[in-house]
Amino acid sequence: MPDSLLQQPLLAPVGLRTRWRDRRRLHRVDRLGARLARLDAVDAVLARAHDRLASGWVQDAWFTTIDDEGVQLHVGTLRAHDGERSERACLVAAVAIESLPGTITxxxxxxxxxxxxxxxxxxxxxxxxxxxxxxxxxxAYDLVRWNDATDRRQTDVLALVSASRASLAHTTTAVRTELTNASA
Structure with a gap:
């Protein structure tokens, strides 16, 4: 055997407790990463819904659209890909449209x-x-009723979406901090 191999210190075997601790830490990092991904996905949908609502909001219909003859239609049902080209949408329809295939499920x-x-x-x-x-x-039904209240305005709906995004941002910051600490 070469002398250089004999002079190298032997690595201490990793104990079972150390492996379990490392496995738990990595599992926690995975869970936090998945939670962060969920929060980011919800924020992205709410951001797109906010933009859709800012460009046009409607009450007493899922959304409005213009047909080929230039007539504005109030659509009361939402099916897959309906509303992608809508002019205005209600709060829940905006989320459904931005979460294609046009559903809240x-x-x-x-x-x-x-x-x-x-x-x-x-x-x-x-x-x-x-x-x-x-x-x-x-x-969703409760949010539709809130959206369709006679005293409700577009600014109220946009404020709710913005407040929801702010709440998500607060939680996201806390999860990022926890993830940083778990990764260290």
Whole structure:
């Protein structure tokens, strides 16, 4: 054997506790990274919905569109890809359209609806987890009723979306800090 190999110190074997601790830390980093990705996805949907609502907002319809003859139509149902070329949209339809395929049953749309509903009712961010479809539907219905109130204005709707994004930003900052600490 060459003398250089004999002079190298032997590495101490890694103990079982150390491996478990490292595995738990990496699992925590993965969970925090996934949570951060969910928060970012919800924020992106809400940003696009805000832009859509800023360019045109409607009450008592999912969205409005102009047909081939120039007639404005108020559309009361939303199907996949409907509303992509809409002129104006209500709060929930804007989220559904920006969460194509035009539904609020997807996980990102559910979390966006949940976040807005919680902010509207003074709660915290709920965009970290999905809710059962029935809960999402009830929250969406409540947001539609709020959107369609006679005293509601476009500025109120935009303020709710902005407040929801601010709430998400606060949570995102906390998760980023936690992720930084977990990675160290």
């Amino acid at each position: 997807g996980p990102v749309a559910q979390r966006a609806i949940g976040t807005m509903w919680n902010v509207l009712h003074g709660g915290g961010v709920s965009s970290d987890w999905g809710t059962p479809p029935g809960v999402t539907a009830a929250r």
